[in-house]
Amino acid sequence: MTDTTTDDHAAIEAQRRKAAVQARRLKTLDSIFELRAFIALGVLIVIFSLMSGSFLTTDNMITMTKHVAINAVLALGMLLVILKGGIDLSVGSSVGLSGVIAGELLKGVHIGSFVAYPQVWAVVILCMAMGTLVGLVNGFLVTRMNVAPFIATLGMMYVARGAALLISDGTTFPNLAGDPRTHNTGFGWIGSGRPLGLPVAVWIMIVLAAVVAVVLRSTPYGRWLYATGGNERAAELTGVPVQRVKMTVYMISGACAALSGIIIASELTSAAPQAGESFELNAIAAVVIGGAALTGGRGNVRGTLVGAFVIGFLADGLVIVGVSTFWQTFIKGAVIIVAVILDQSQQRFKKRGVAASAAAVTVEPAGDEPVRVASKA
């Protein structure tokens, strides 16, 4: 009898220790998973630096970051939509539409016999308003007409592209430099200016990322967004203005797309109606590599930025090393798939980790270790 009790105690003690060890191991694995995008980025930088001396130079880092910025701006907008549990396929077309609108405005707007030449800041605002409008229609379709986000934004993808083609009559606006006589010069600065040594596009990315991060972390809107994406019904019952949140994420995403379009048009000082084709997929890839769940409610700015850097550095690195385009496409696809597989495994580990910690805690608390595990879990 006494022996049995001792045995039982010993068995329970052993089980408890095992559970605690397992919980700790899963915790370590979890943090490695958490950092996987950073690790991937580090690995990319090391590999490309070893393969080419011109990869790890300040100048190249700045150039690559400028390339990343275009996708990152789109991806930050996309992140909000994905956090909500939606998707925005129209952003690539909004990029093209925004450039075309800029081209049309800089050419001069005919109002009767009078021709108005909007200043560059006004052009930027009007383009972003156009992007917001595309987002508004997306949001309207999703919230009021109950169209699935995939379908609504797929439709708007064609509508916006068609609009860009109609406005431009299918041709490229060749010269967006403006004319000193009409006081609308300076559009090219957005693409080629370098205040404090960094391209304007990079500054835009930094500011936008900071703003989105603060909004997500410390405003009611951020909490509403995570709640809506996590469980829409529950969020609605607790008084979250779900419809308004859904509407605004599409509008923000549209505005971000327009901003991207402006950057591209400014870099090229020309605007093609077919610009931005398939950019939506790059933006989604960045968000997914950054660990966001397409089902909504999970993801953050840091991950999305790293995701955009992984995609951008991979693309530019492969060009610098001189790898053929076929391989570039292949490798990009493989990276996305691996990222998603890792994400799935992380979620499984997390569940097991929670279960293991729970096991460690529920077994009789003797000593301080289970408490520590419990407080960590």
Add this chain to the structure above:
Amino acid sequence: MSPLRAPAFRATATALFCALALSLSACSSSGSGSSDSADKPKPSGSHAKGSNLIAIITPSPDNPFFKAEEDAAKQKAESLGYQTSVASHDDDPNKQSELIDAAISRKAAAIILDNAGADASIGAVQKATDAGIPVFLIDREINKVGVAKAQIVSNNSQGAQIAGQAFVAAMKEKGNYVELTGKESDTNAGVRSKGYSDVISQYPGMKKVAQQTANWDQQEAFTKMETILQRNPNIQGVITGNDTMALGVVAALKSAHKTGVVVVGFDGSPDAVAQIKAGTMAATALQPAALGAQMAVTQADQFIKTGKTGQPEKQTIDCVLVNKQNADHFENFAQIS
């Protein structure tokens, strides 16, 4: 929202949307979509089929080249007294097949087609021919003879050679250069790249330091060129598979503050001709898009009237070199006197 108002609101919104969609589609058909020009006199020798419709099918008019081609064919056909219908297949063989079906059901007198793929288009062309409608191919060939009545294409190989020669001459036969190629699945991308190599490889002083595809795209060419410049800042020339990519290269060189780099493209687009005039591009090989389309319509007219085109099936049109000396004589893919 009250339960009574909700359906009413939804119905109104749906109605509004339908109206919007309708007005949009109306816009597109009066714009650049399919447009029929009725009320034209029938051509004198009109075929017994009862229709004098010429269907013009091209890839997307995004690219000014196809737009010029489409406009030239339409204009020529209407001047000969035909009705025209214009549509684009967006490089989608399936959509092309549907457009051919539509032309067959409308009993078109002829089809002018810039096809959606050398192999993928054979079936569609065969289908029209079987239905008794002659097909005249422009710009791109198909991999079968005896199906279409004519295949009129610009001589990409010859164009690449004259562009390559101009490139070598502008670089004074020596230096480091970069090549940006078109979409690798496109036959023309390969033919042009080979044409460039055939010429340039004869000059030992010319060294290719990087080759990448930029998928015919301006922004992709810009990004790739910026990245290539990081690895190879010391380059004297860039040759590209089309003018759109050449324009991206020009923008990238400008953003890197590099001057004196020789840029040569292909197509002869109005934007490239403007760059040549400005001195930022050295040359381009102009494909006479309008001429090919006009030839096809003339031969279609001939065939409708006499049952013969009077020409061999495969015809090529030579490209013309545009450089600073003669840039003033070119406009919209055609030479103006």
